[in-house]
Amino acid sequence: DDATLPCHLSPKRSAVAMDIRWFKGADCICEYQNGQVREGKDYEGRVSLFTHELKEGNLSLMLRNVQELDNGVYKCKVTHGKDKVESDQNSLCVKVTVHAYADDEVTLPCYLSPPISAVPMEIRWFKGTDCICVYQNGQVNEGNGFQGKVCLFNHKLEKGNVSLMLRNVQESDDGEYKCEVTCQKCKMESNGVSLHVSEFKLVSSYSDLDMPDKFYGDDVTLSCHLFPQMSAVAMEIRWFKEAECICVCQNGQVNEGNGYESRVSLYTKELEDGNVSLLLRNVQESDDGKYTCEVTQRKDKV
Secondary structure, eight states, X not given: OOEEEOOBOXXXXXXXXXXXXXEETTEEEEEEETTEEEEOTTOTXXXXXXXXXXXXXXXXXXXXXXXGGGOEEEEEEEEETTEEEEOOOEEEOOOEEEEEETTOOEEEOOBOSSOOOOTTSEEEEEETTEEEEEEETTEEEEOTTOTTTEEEOGGGGGGTBOOEEEOXXXXXXXXXEEEEEEETTEXXXXXXXXXXXXXXXXXXXXXXXXXXXXXXXXXXXXXXXXXXXXXXXXXXXXXXXXXXXXEEEETTEEEEOTTOTTTEEEOGGGGGGTBOOEEEOSOOGGGOEEEEEEEEETTEEO
């Protein structure tokens, strides 16, 4: 997502002729001078000012494609002749959501900023209020129910990487996770990571249909299956050509989209085995395009 860090001159006056600098910590990430905007290192294409609103005193910063590493304290400094003013601090907190499938191995990201060594620190990961992993004095201890499931990247602690590896995730692992780091007199806590585990994923052999002329008039199957194999009978299945829904299976009923009557169907007898493939009859040149399948079961959509 994009984020706007607000800042305005008061009383309102034009900032067009002023020098404007935005900082994250001690690093200058965006500078406006003599009508030109310069982006800081590692912020190319990610930061900008609302230059058309400078005449109204709007000094706000636009930060694009916000990531967890953008967490921190930001401030704006403005210089005009001999005058220099500094904004109050803006804190940016980024919440991360990690999506995974059952049996996957996932990383819940967390980093120290600036990137200092976490080797001598104490690191604790929590799911809700339960401590699931502790690193202390070079040793890692796993919480109840998480033995063999969690670990840290010990070889990356030197660079401030305190991320958690979670193995063989299941739906029961859904939830809110956070990291707490303690060193000497200070204690730091992450904003938290949301983990969403889907029970299944779709496996497709292809999604782009580009038929040679000699196959026009034939029937084709767009292959798609649930993995791991499970029944799709109670699921909602939708097939799309580009953005247009051409086939829906819901509550055991199959409905065809406009222009696809009697031309599309599912293998309803094979839904029990997780086969959600689409049969497209009497293929024509106009059928060339990108097809996607969407399956929904309760909270899961893939």
